[in-house]
Amino acid sequence: MKKKILVICGTGIATSTVVVSKIKDYLSKFPEFAGVQITQGKVMDVLRGTDADVVVATTQVPDSVKVPVVNAVPLLTGVGAQQVLEQIKKALVGE
Amino acid sequence: MVVIHYIVSLGPSVVLPIIIFLLGLALRLSPGQAFRAGVIIGVGFVGINLVIGLLAGSVGPAAQDMVKASGIHLTDLDVGWPSTAAIAYGASVGALAIPVGLLVDIAMILAGLTMTLDIDLWNYWHIAFIGAIVTIVTGNNYGAGIFAEIIAMMVFLVLADWSQPWVKQYYGYDNISFPHGTSAPYFVIALLLDKVFNAIPGFRDLDASPETLRKRFGIFGDTMIIGLILGLLIGILAHESVQGILTLGITVAAIMVILPRMVAILMEGLIPIAESAAKFLQSRFPGRTLYIGMDTAILIGAPTTIAASVVLVPITLGLAFILPGNHTLPFVDLATIPFILALMTPVFRGNLVRTIVGGAIAMIPTLYVSTALSPVMTIAARQVGFKFPAHAANITSLVDGGDYFPLLMREAAGYTGFIGLAIIFIGVIVMAWLVRRYVTRPRGGGEAVAGEAYAQSS
Numbered sequence: 001m002k003k004k005i006l007v008i009c010g011t012g013i014a015t016s017t018v019v020v021s022k023i024k025d026y027l028s029k030f031p032e033f034a035g036v037q038i039t040q041g042k043v044m045d046v047l048r049g050t051d052a053d054v055v056v057a058t059t060q061v062p063d064s065v066k067v068p069v070v071n072a073v074p075l076l077t078g079v080g081a082q083q084v085l086e087q088i089k090k091a092l093v094g095e
Numbered sequence: 096m097v098v099i100h101y102i103v104s105l106g107p108s109v110v111l112p113i114i115i116f117l118l119g120l121a122l123r124l125s126p127g128q129a130f131r132a133g134v135i136i137g138v139g140f141v142g143i144n145l146v147i148g149l150l151a152g153s154v155g156p157a158a159q160d161m162v163k164a165s166g167i168h169l170t171d172l173d174v175g176w177p178s179t180a181a182i183a184y185g186a187s188v189g190a191l192a193i194p195v196g197l198l199v200d201i202a203m204i205l206a207g208l209t210m211t212l213d214i215d216l217w218n219y220w221h222i223a224f225i226g227a228i229v230t231i232v233t234g235n236n237y238g239a240g241i242f243a244e245i246i247a248m249m250v251f252l253v254l255a256d257w258s259q260p261w262v263k264q265y266y267g268y269d270n271i272s273f274p275h276g277t278s279a280p281y282f283v284i285a286l287l288l289d290k291v292f293n294a295i296p297g298f299r300d301l302d303a304s305p306e307t308l309r310k311r312f313g314i315f316g317d318t319m320i321i322g323l324i325l326g327l328l329i330g331i332l333a334h335e336s337v338q339g340i341l342t343l344g345i346t347v348a349a350i351m352v353i354l355p356r357m358v359a360i361l362m363e364g365l366i367p368i369a370e371s372a373a374k375f376l377q378s379r380f381p382g383r384t385l386y387i388g389m390d391t392a393i394l395i396g397a398p399t400t401i402a403a404s405v406v407l408v409p410i411t412l413g414l415a416f417i418l419p420g421n422h423t424l425p426f427v428d429l430a431t432i433p434f435i436l437a438l439m440t441p442v443f444r445g446n447l448v449r450t451i452v453g454g455a456i457a458m459i460p461t462l463y464v465s466t467a468l469s470p471v472m473t474i475a476a477r478q479v480g481f482k483f484p485a486h487a488a489n490i491t492s493l494v495d496g497g498d499y500f501p502l503l504m505r506e507a508a509g510y511t512g513f514i515g516l517a518i519i520f521i522g523v524i525v526m527a528w529l530v531r532r533y534v535t536r537p538r539g540g541g542e543a544v545a546g547e548a549y550a551q552s553s
Contacts, residue, residue, distance in 0.1 A: 010392030010433060013177075013355050014217060017362045018369075040359075043396045043433075044316035044405075047309060059396030062309070077214075077271070077387050078373060 003092050005038045006052035007072070008061060012042035015058040019072045023056065026085045033092065054091040106480045107185030108144070112137040114190040115368060122371040132364045139361030143181040146354045147174055147481050147490075150427075153346045154326075155488035158424055160333035167332060168422055169415060171469040175427025176277065176434075176494040177358040178481075180220040182472070183495075185479035186227030188240035192219045195226075195241060197372060199248040200388075201379060208527040209252040210535055211259075211272045212380065213388030214373035217365055221276020222247040225501050228471045229516075231478075232509035239513060243504055246520050247276075250500065253527045254279035255388055256535045258438050265441030266394055272386035273394070278437040280500045281457055285439035288453045292443075301448040305402035308447070312405035318430040321408060322351030325426065347426075354427060391437035400440045403450040404432040410451075411458050411493075423465045428493035435461070435494070465497035471505060472496055 005023065009016035020038055027033040039052070046055070046065050055061060055069045058076060068091045074080035112133035119129025150172065158170045183189050196219040203209040213219075225247040230240030255274035261282075262268055273279065293299050314320055326347030330340030395401070408429050415425050436454050443449035469491035476490055495501055507515030 008396075010390075010395040011355060011430075013359045014362060014390055015392045017359050018366055021363075021366060043401065044318075047313050047316055047401075057396065058393045060398070061396055062398065062401065073271075073393055076389060076393070078370075078377075 003033075003036050003054070004052040005036060005054050005056060005088070005092070006046070006050055007038060007040050008043055008046060008055055008057040008059065009040075010043060010059055012040050012045065015072075015076055016040045016042075019056060019058060019075050022075050022081070023085070023088060027089075030089070033089075036092065054088060056088060107189075108137045108140045108480070111140060111185060111190055115364065118190075118193060119368055119371070122368060122375055124367055124371055128367050132367050135364030136361055139357055139359075139364060140181055140185060142357035142360055143178060143354070144481055146350055146357055147178050147476070149346065150174060150350050150354075151488060151490070153343060154329065154350075154424075154426075157329050157333045157335065157339075157343055158488050160335065161329055164334040165332045167416060169424035171422045171466055171489045171491045172424055173426040173428050173465065173492050173496075174476075174490045175354065175492050176431050177354050177427065178476070178490070179224060179472070179492040179495050180217075180358065181361065182476050182479055182481065183220045183224035183227055186223065186230065186475060187478075188226040188230050188237055188244065189220075189223040191241060192223035192226055192244050193368075193372070195244045196222055196248045197376065199245050200252065200376065203249060203252055203527070204380060204383070204385065208524065208531060209249075209256050210384065210531075211252050211255040211274050211386045211388040212376050213248075213252065213255070213274045214369070214376060215275065215388055215390045216369035216372050217362060218275050218277075218390055219248075221251065221495060224276075224495050225504050227475050228468070228501060228505050229508040231471055231474055232505050233512060236512075239508055239516065242513070242516050242520075243508060246516060246523060247500075247504070249520075249523045249527065251276055251279055252388070253523060253530055254282060255386065256527075257530045258282045258441075259386055260534060261438070261441040262394075265445060266397070270386055271389050271393075273391045273438060274388040275391045275434070275437075276498075277431065277434040277494045278391040278394075280498050281435050282438035282442065284457050285442035285453055288456060289442050289449070292449055292453070298448075301446075303447045305398040305447055308402040308406055309398070312402075312408075315405040315408035316401070318351045318355075319348050321429055322348035325412075325429075329424075351427065351430070355430075391434055394437040394440075395433035397440055397445065399443075399445045399447050399450050400433050400436045402447060403436055403440070403454055406451050407432050407436075407454050407458065410455050411462075414455070414458055415462055418459065418462055421462045421466055422469070422489075423462050423491055423493070423497070425462070425493060428497075431494045460499060461493055461497035464499055464502045465491040465493055468496050468502060468505065 007016045049064045058072045074084045116133035222244045226240040226244035229243035233239040251274040255272035259272040326344035330343040469489040473489045
């Protein structure tokens, strides 16, 4: 499955790097998600929309984003992280 | 003493990995993880050094030519927060900022003065930066540098507590606060400006919609394009050849894209350290009512902040060109404006007109301060081995380099040494007590417990 996840934060550097590494760790447990492409970006990049299937964001995203958005702040604080990861998985499958 | 001198002389790309490795072991990472974390940080440091070399080697001489050709005296290059952070962590007291910051945080909570648990380890570089410049202006007094780091950490914690009610009201984050060195000082400026704005008839009722501005100025959100335009502009003002102008345009665009990537490498090394430090901190305070201190990166997606930031890019550049006595050429940190605004927006309750006007007013001292701090920053950069041609230019940054708080610390330490720092130290304790008394006074009930905070809201 060639789905695309776009991880968004303020700079495309700091918190999104943390989130990407957590999502990679989690998805590596599922062989069916082997082909998933994870890219990083900053919130300014999606002002004109995105071609990703799921957006995972540590900050508010503009309403130009029409695909499912998952709030990743719990991945940063550590608690409630599991639910967020499951939400991402569900969004990938398209539920 | 000889051993210490030898280790310091190895330079930060070697010393940082060693310190991070030891810190990782102390925070119970496996030796393999700690070793890898240390090496990656060294690698990121080398990468940043390469890009700063490129920046100073291309834009530096062009800025000099610009002075000669058009009399526009903007020769203090804004190398941006990525470089400033690297300089800060690379300084001799820099890496100490992490253990010092952690201990100050624990001490402040135990003393009941603040209630923010700062797990955003990356941004401890702000206190490292203040430590580094104070060390330099006191003639390499490491004691003064570390004392300055302690004070800086306290200030950010107090500001985080103070701004939390605004964060809660505007962004809806109940148990998160923002002891972030870039954003927190501007919260105070916004409080003052908001009072002034309220007193101006007519103006106080103005607002605008973020949507239209964001679309019209969207181009300024693309840092690569800003780089290109800026490079071309400097090339033209410097009366370069057509080839020179075009080359400068692409080079500057490249710097804007590559520099943040290098910082991402540095971050990758810091992640395991930050996570084990967060666990360490949270395990100290089971059952305490605390805020979790985070990076304002999670706030800057607010529509008002984004819209105001894109408008402030050309405004900031314009100000740099017209303000007499300003020598700062804004540049990499044009992309960091959202962070400067992150804690101003909630004070202005998301009012776009106030955020733009307030942001523009705040940029004036920011530009002057960054000009004033550029000599000491240039010394700091050279001390950590960043190479750029002599006499080419000075470096500075809008973020931290343009912040009044580091300037205050430099003045206090430079002119009065420990006495000035001690006065600020006492002042901060009084401020912490006032904030505790009037802002975060425990009310019982409504607040959650650190560690459980997110289990509840997610």
